[in-house]
Amino acid sequence: MKRTLCLVLALCVMTATACGGKPASPEVGDSNTAEGSGTEANVDQDNLDAPAVDENTGELFSTSSEQAEAYQAFAAELSGKYAGKSLNIVTVSDPWLSGMKEIITEFEALTGCTVYISDLGYDACYSKEVLIASQKSNEADVFIYDYPWIGALSESLLPLNDSLTDHKALVNYEDFFAVGQAGSTWDENILGLPFAPYFTMLTYNTDLFEKAGIEKAPATVEELKEAAAALTSESTAGIALNNQSGTCVGQAYFEWIYNFGGKAFESCYPGSDDYYADMTPCLTSEESLSVVRFFKDMLQYEGSGALNMAWNERFSAFATGNAAIMSPWITDIMPLDDTEQSLVSECYATAPAVCAEGVKQHTPVGGYSMGVSRYAAESDLAVDFMLWFTSPETAYKFIGAGGLPARYSLIYDPELCSQYSYYSTLQQVVDTSFCAFRPQIPESFEIMDTIGQYIGLYLDDSMELEQAMKTAEEEVTKLLEDAGYTVNR
Amino acid sequence: MKQKQKTLAERNAVTAKIMLAPLLTVLLVLGIFPGIYLVWTSLTDLQMNNASSGNFIWLSNYLALVTDSSIFGSALLKTLLFCLAALPIQFVLGYVIAKFFMAAVDMKGTGFLRTVYMFPLMITPLSVGLFWNYLLNPRVGAVNFLLQSANLPLQEWLSDSSTAFPCIIGIYLWQWTPYVAMLIQAGLLSIPGELYESARADGAGLLHITKSIDLPMLKKVLGISAILSLVQIVQTFELVLATTNGGPGTSTLVSAYAIYRDAFKYFQNGRACAEAVVLMVITTAISQVLAKYVLKEED
Numbered sequence: 110m111k112r113t114l115c116l117v118l119a120l121c122v123m124t125a126t127a128c129g130g131k132p133a134s135p136e137v138g139d140s141n142t143a144e145g146s147g148t149e150a151n152v153d154q155d156n157l158d159a160p161a162v163d164e165n166t167g168e169l170f171s172t173s174s175e176q177a178e179a180y181q182a183f184a185a186e187l188s189g190k191y192a193g194k195s196l197n198i199v200t201v202s203d204p205w206l207s208g209m210k211e212i213i214t215e216f217e218a219l220t221g222c223t224v225y226i227s228d229l230g231y232d233a234c235y236s237k238e239v240l241i242a243s244q245k246s247n248e249a250d251v252f253i254y255d256y257p258w259i260g261a262l263s264e265s266l267l268p269l270n271d272s273l274t275d276h277k278a279l280v281n282y283e284d285f286f287a288v289g290q291a292g293s294t295w296d297e298n299i300l301g302l303p304f305a306p307y308f309t310m311l312t313y314n315t316d317l318f319e320k321a322g323i324e325k326a327p328a329t330v331e332e333l334k335e336a337a338a339a340l341t342s343e344s345t346a347g348i349a350l351n352n353q354s355g356t357c358v359g360q361a362y363f364e365w366i367y368n369f370g371g372k373a374f375e376s377c378y379p380g381s382d383d384y385y386a387d388m389t390p391c392l393t394s395e396e397s398l399s400v401v402r403f404f405k406d407m408l409q410y411e412g413s414g415a416l417n418m419a420w421n422e423r424f425s426a427f428a429t430g431n432a433a434i435m436s437p438w439i440t441d442i443m444p445l446d447d448t449e450q451s452l453v454s455e456c457y458a459t460a461p462a463v464c465a466e467g468v469k470q471h472t473p474v475g476g477y478s479m480g481v482s483r484y485a486a487e488s489d490l491a492v493d494f495m496l497w498f499t500s501p502e503t504a505y506k507f508i509g510a511g512g513l514p515a516r517y518s519l520i521y522d523p524e525l526c527s528q529y530s531y532y533s534t535l536q537q538v539v540d541t542s543f544c545a546f547r548p549q550i551p552e553s554f555e556i557m558d559t560i561g562q563y564i565g566l567y568l569d570d571s572m573e574l575e576q577a578m579k580t581a582e583e584e585v586t587k588l589l590e591d592a593g594y595t596v597n598r
Numbered sequence: 599m600k601q602k603q604k605t606l607a608e609r610n611a612v613t614a615k616i617m618l619a620p621l622l623t624v625l626l627v628l629g630i631f632p633g634i635y636l637v638w639t640s641l642t643d644l645q646m647n648n649a650s651s652g653n654f655i656w657l658s659n660y661l662a663l664v665t666d667s668s669i670f671g672s673a674l675l676k677t678l679l680f681c682l683a684a685l686p687i688q689f690v691l692g693y694v695i696a697k698f699f700m701a702a703v704d705m706k707g708t709g710f711l712r713t714v715y716m717f718p719l720m721i722t723p724l725s726v727g728l729f730w731n732y733l734l735n736p737r738v739g740a741v742n743f744l745l746q747s748a749n750l751p752l753q754e755w756l757s758d759s760s761t762a763f764p765c766i767i768g769i770y771l772w773q774w775t776p777y778v779a780m781l782i783q784a785g786l787l788s789i790p791g792e793l794y795e796s797a798r799a800d801g802a803g804l805l806h807i808t809k810s811i812d813l814p815m816l817k818k819v820l821g822i823s824a825i826l827s828l829v830q831i832v833q834t835f836e837l838v839l840a841t842t843n844g845g846p847g848t849s850t851l852v853s854a855y856a857i858y859r860d861a862f863k864y865f866q867n868g869r870a871c872a873e874a875v876v877l878m879v880i881t882t883a884i885s886q887v888l889a890k891y892v893l894k895e896e897d
Contacts, residue, residue, distance in 0.1 A: 232862065232863060239647045239865060240646060243646050243647065243649065261648075261865075353843060353845055354843065354845025354846050354847055355843050355844055355845055356843070356863075357843070412737065413736035413752060413754060413757070414735060414737050414757045416754065416757040416758065416845075417756050417757035417846065418757075422735075426737070429738075431737060551645070551648060551865065552864075554863050555863070555864035558863065558864070562669070562845075562847070562848060565845050565847045565848075566848070569758075569759045569846040569847045569849070571847045571849075
């Protein structure tokens with residue numbers, strides 16, 4: 110009996126514990142393309158210590174003289190204001206984090222506070238933020254969150270509308286990309302300020318394009334297929350796509366569906382008045398089936414290991430010259446200039462994501478905003494940090510430290526444009542981009558995973574296409590019904 | 599006056615209770631409470647990312663596991679298949695390795711060999727997964743490079759649903775067979791040498807020695823090793839996380855990974871706890887049967 114009890118207890122504990130440039134060859138590319146240049150991989154340490162000064166005018170970077178004055182006044186106000194206090198930030202450990210940490214040391218020096226950063230992998234960070242939020246804990250003052258997390262965190266993030274009104278000149282909110290503003294707003298409450306948006310872009314190897322005689326970047330799905338076919342050889346894959354079963358290919362589905370002219374849910378599409386008004390899944394629509402069929406068609410151009418291809422493998426295949434095309438997040442484009450990570454630093458270019466013939470192009474956007482916890486121990490400090498970090502002046506310096514642009518003023522700044530050639534692609538896509546391509550609701554990851562699971566079964570020949578998508582649709586429908594969304598069967 | 603005086607035995611009993619109190623408290627806090635909380639949560643609709651969840655819903659989560667075309671059901675079957683495929687190989691290989699080291703005890707370099715074969719045990723399962731993920735990479739992995747060198751057809755390994763699950767089992771065996779071998783070797787060391795000498799004198803061969811001496815004498819060691827290995831297989835999670843994430847399709851989706859996914863990716867915490875309870879009950883039942891059989895003589 111004692112032995113039984115001990116065994117049960119031991120298993121109990123064990124089971125409970127069981128429950129992330131340089132000009133390229135000029136012959137290739139057209140006006141829609143932008144060729145490689147140095148970015149986050151080479152952190153410019155000098156830029157960190159120097160103020161964000163325009164080299165031509167000698168002035169601090171700003172969006173207007175009024176904004177510059179507001180920044181100077183704000184910085185003066187912050188001086189020594191939080192001596193002895195501490196700020197806790199929970200964030201993902203993405204590539205821009207090291208630059209962010211460097212810049213935070215300036216904030217510490219300015220205000221006298223100490224900043225503690227809890228950096229975690231993607232899933233772990235989401236779990237931790239949700240846990241902190243559900244416990245109403247004051248463990249974190251600032252949450253760094255991806256756009257799809259906002260639904261799950263909306264009850265726990267402090268609305269910033271009043272703070273932004275109070276600091277209108279300093280923030281210059283309209284200067285943030287519209288897509289970033291949309292991604293950080295929930296029920297008309299501004300719950301964060303964007304600072305690291307991730308756009309997806311078609312990225313291609315200009316040398317391989319040149320050898321294959323392809324003169325311009327593909328703009329349509331058909332052109333992409335033709336290019337991939339022409340580029341495929343024994344040693345090189347024509348294209349690298351994220352096919353790994355589950356979240357990976359599930360997310361890829363959402364990245365492509367809108368550019369195939371489809372939608373994943375009845376009222377969730379670019380330009381919709383209310384993305385979540387009618388969440389009836391449209392997974393068996395012709396456009397939806399076309400996307401998944403496209404994934405399978407492309408397997409023949411992807412070489413070995415294609416079915417286990419995820420973000421890292423895709424980057425690695427392209428960066429080593431083993432794949433000619435990919436369609437990654439911007440963060441997987443930036444390290445391509447680092448010769449320690451990439452063999453294609455001299456020969457890649459970017460272009461807007463492709464779309465089906467006759468369909469308006471929409472660039473999927475993810476990325477990070479920072480918001481203040483409702484339960485923050487130091488909410489004033491947290492708000493001031495957020496205003497300071499996302500101000501045009503600091504945002505400019507953040508780019509020098511390996512960060513991403515989240516403001517129009519940055520991607521149209523001549524100095525930055527000359528350093529980062531993919532900014533020209535950004536300029537083309539920034540206003541047609543879509544932040545809710547992954548639904549921003551708490552069920553988002555389960556939906557992506559479920560769809561990705563069945564797409565995986567189809568790609569793997571374990572299930573027919575129609576059956577896979579029908580089953581996925583049934584499961585997602587039930588999931589959304591159970592969660593209380595409007596779903597019309 | 600006499601009645602108030604405690605006997606030595608009584609005083610010792612009190613002391614024993616006081617001495618045991620910290621241990622019992624730890625056991626209560628770390629063992630019993632989480633177990634009760636696990637069962638309680640499994641009866642609710644708790645979702646960590648939903649403030650209005652946490653309502654008591656009786657056995658709905660359990661019923662859903664039975665009635666829905668639940669992926670957890672197939673994950674359970676996958677785990678069962680994992681046990682059935684891995685355990686026999688693990689024990690046969692473990693026995694062979696243990697016998698080899700027993701026989702080669704005086705051979706030069708045995709110490710070094712023993713260190714090398716124990717090496718996988720020192721690595722965390724997550725690192726093992728990442729390490730094998732690179733080795734089995736169809737494009738740049740060392741395994742395909744060796745196949746290519748030998749003019750053999752290249753394999754997709756973790757990318758193909760027909761090879762991914764055997765690969766996971768293979769990686770598990772690579773890491774954990776030395777553990778069983780070590781336990782078996784400890785058991786073999788406790789068998790009196792005279793038994794082998796007598797058997798050999800009577801002309802018994804290796805198979806006969808194995809059947810008549812080793813297996814009966816190692817019964818308890820093998821039984822306990824089987825229980826530990828079973829628990830280890832049921833807990834296999836990091837390996838899947840680092841290699842396939844349960845794919846391709848659902849070909850490597852084992853129960854521990856399914857529970858993790860429901861709890862920490864989907865935040866369906868009530869459902870995940872119900873799955874954990876089901877898994878716990880099944881594992882306990884199997885372990886009990888094994889323990890009853892193995893430890894019968896002691897009872």
